[in-house]
Amino acid sequence: MESGGEFEMVDEMVLTPVTKIDIRELAELRNERDVYLSVYLPTSSGEDRDENRTFVARRAKAMEEALSGDLKESFRETMEVVEDRLLWKPVPGERGRIVFASAPASLLQVYRIGVEPDRTMVLDTSSFLLPLAKLRDDYLDYGLLLLDSREARFFCVRSDVPEAVGRLSSDLMNKHKKGGWSQMRFNRLRKGAIKSFLSEVAEDLLESCTGQETRGLVVAGPGTAKSQLLEILPADMGKRVLGVVDLSIDATKRELLEAGNEIALADERERSEERAEELRSEILRGGLAVRGIEATKSALAEGRVSVLVLLKDASVPGWICERCEALEAKKRPPECPICGGPTSTVDVINELYELAERTDAEVEFVEEDPCLASGEGVGALLRY
Ligand SMILES: [Zn+2]
Structure with missing residues (x-):
């Protein structure tokens, strides 16, 4: 060699x-x-x-x-x-x-x-x-916006590392000294300033977020600026907000991460559970889904899988033929019974995962699910 x-x-x-x-x-x-x-x-x-x-x-x-x-x-x-x-x-x-x-x-x-x-x-x-x-699956990227009524900082969190990607501040309020203005006039100006500042933030967000494959956006900060911002966000942008959390504007990166991760991870869990639920109901009504290693393997080989659903701790010993890619959850035979090719011991779950990657199927990991567990930890939603 x-x-x-x-x-x-x-x-x-x-x-x-x-x-x-x-x-x-x-x-x-x-x-x-x-x-x-x-x-x-x-x-x-x-x-x-x-x-x-x-x-x-x-x-x-x-x-x-x-x-x-x-x-x-x-x-x-x-x-x-x-x-x-x-x-x-x-x-x-x-x-x-x-x-x-x-x-x-x-x-x-x-x-x-x-x-x-x-x-x-x-x-x-x-x-x-x-x-x-x-x-x-656990550390998908997400955006994090930290804001109050005069400052906004935008981060992209990738693999637990927050990268600052933008900062906007409005010092309008500081420019206007109160002296000489009635309180009412000042309040009105201040409100207007906050509103235009927030729409600037919203615009900026749209620019920084589009094109990025992020899971969504976490909005953090003290007081009411957060909810005011959510009100003016366009609908498609609003849908991408994963959650809102109260946090000091001076929060450390560690605090930001902890708050953000909790929301992002909860969202991931929810999404996994939805997938598992979808799989269960499709199987129950005999719809477009399969369960268990054999059925999932065939569906993958035929390119029919749209989402491969795996139990996170699933592991099934088996063998693969390195020539014809025959795959079985059984003890490894010395040579492939189909083509006589060389065989090796594998984790069948890993092989199914790789097959999914090669056939452009989406993969979802599920924390725990009785329906999946009774099907060797493997199932798939089918394209047809
Ligand atoms: Zn073979």
Whole structure:
């Protein structure tokens, strides 16, 4: 096995939002043999990093021992390229690291992320994308607007990192000294100033939000400016407001995140539950839905799945044929009973997930659901 020429390398020394990683492209990469290494490591604390060192060494040794001949050689090459990159010290704000690598496929992607993954290291015939998919489901991007009647700050929260993207302030009120004006006149002017300030904010929001694939918008701040803004937002914009929360205008980034995340996560849960409910009712009335591994697999293979619904902690051991992609939730046979090709042990859920990615199906993870649980943790809403 030769390592082919130039490495396709992604290795940035800055945080990457999990939503920015091209999961679709990674899902396309497959090999008949175990050449794709995927590593997820938490990197927040010194303790984590010490543990990573031991973990990586132990897993690498076990993998090497399990491999034979040229695969052992190519694994060593892959490890040579990634080893340092796994253990380098974190960049500011980094809480986790994801590495996809394969010397034979000339692949090296290193991502420093702002959220914490579970420690995992896998060598397989394709990259192990399920943990990344779950992180993306939990940490979809959202917009956060912090405002009072004279100031507005707009953030884009990506993977738990708030990036300030805009700021508007109105110092109109300070310009008008009260002296010489009646209180009534002043109040009227002040109201007018707030109103025009808020419509400016609304306009700005429209500009910053359109085109961005955000989950929606959280509106935060003290007092009544929030609700005044909601009143003047155009309807389609209003629909994208996930929630409203009382917060000091001087809130720290941490406080903003906590308040925003709670609302965004609640919205995600609600959306998952809606999907699960939709699946349940379609199944009950014999509509466009399937449940269980076999039925879901066939529907995916036929390109009929619009939404793959997975129980978040579902995991089903099985095997795949690396030649004809036969997939079964059974003990691995030495060779494929259909085509005689090589087989490997897999998590069937991960394979279904990758199939969904490759066929442009949407994927929804559900926290818990009895209907799904009784169908091996898998179901799908169908296009036809
Ligand atoms: Zn086969």
